[in-house]
Amino acid sequence: MIPEDTMPAEITDLAIGYRRLPAGKLANAVTWMEARAPQPDLAQPLAMIRITTPDCAPYRAIFLEIGAPWLWDRVSEMSDAEITEHFADPRQHLYYGHDESGVHLGMFEFFVADSNEIEITYFGLFPSLTGRGFGKRLMAGALEQAWRLKPSRVWLHTSSFDHHSVIGFYGACGFVPFASGFEIVDDPRIKGTLPRNAAPQIPLIEAEWSSCSPENRQIARA
Numbered sequence: 001m002i003p004e005d006t007m008p009a010e011i012t013d014l015a016i017g018y019r020r021l022p023a024g025k026l027a028n029a030v031t032w033m034e035a036r037a038p039q040p041d042l043a044q045p046l047a048m049i050r051i052t053t054p055d056c057a058p059y060r061a062i063f064l065e066i067g068a069p070w071l072w073d074r075v076s077e078m079s080d081a082e083i084t085e086h087f088a089d090p091r092q093h094l095y096y097g098h099d100e101s102g103v104h105l106g107m108f109e110f111f112v113a114d115s116n117e118i119e120i121t122y123f124g125l126f127p128s129l130t131g132r133g134f135g136k137r138l139m140a141g142a143l144e145q146a147w148r149l150k151p152s153r154v155w156l157h158t159s160s161f162d163h164h165s166v167i168g169f170y171g172a173c174g175f176v177p178f179a180s181g182f183e184i185v186d187d188p189r190i191k192g193t194l195p196r197n198a199a200p201q202i203p204l205i206e207a208e209w210s211s212c213s214p215e216n217r218q219i220a221r222a
Helices: 056-070 080-089 134-147 164-173 214-221
Strands: 025-035 047-050 092-098 102-112 117-125 153-157 177-186
Touching: 025 056, 025 164, 047 134, 056 080, 056 102, 056 117, 092 134, 102 134, 117 134, 117 164, 134 153, 134 164
Parallel strands: 117 153
Antiparallel strands: 025 153, 025 177, 047 092, 092 102, 102 117
């Protein structure tokens, strides 16, 4: 649900009003959130296994099963060699979360910056497991791993592509908002890095809007 990113510069000259995007582009509202200390008694953490050299095919499958509904497409743009190189960097951490029976429930990734901050870049459960209380347990396991490294803060950013409850979820896990903004991206379903039927809750618009009447637009489509 959280694509890897850095905090962009502030823009102060935005005029109030609606803006229409070109076909094939998406606007993503972003909220940056941070935690400065562990949240006590969050949940029973899932068992976390760090994966330092992921097998590329299973990693791709896991990443896309969890992330395609939210338009995660990073691995679709990376070769096997690039994935291997990415996780060869010791600052990149990948963990899989498991329950007491050893069932794999989800994944998360974080990056340890030279400034002694940790950014959670990806976090999610398998879609079939949402709404069953595993989210807080996965986050508890994620934060347990992160705070062991004694960072000055742990931060992430949410996306309007994510589930509508995500800001409340992160707030309950000890994160507070500290900035907001937006991102313009190419629709991955049009550029071909995700299937066209991914994330049906996000409109897919690939043809430019015409200023002609609705009747003429209907005829043009026929």
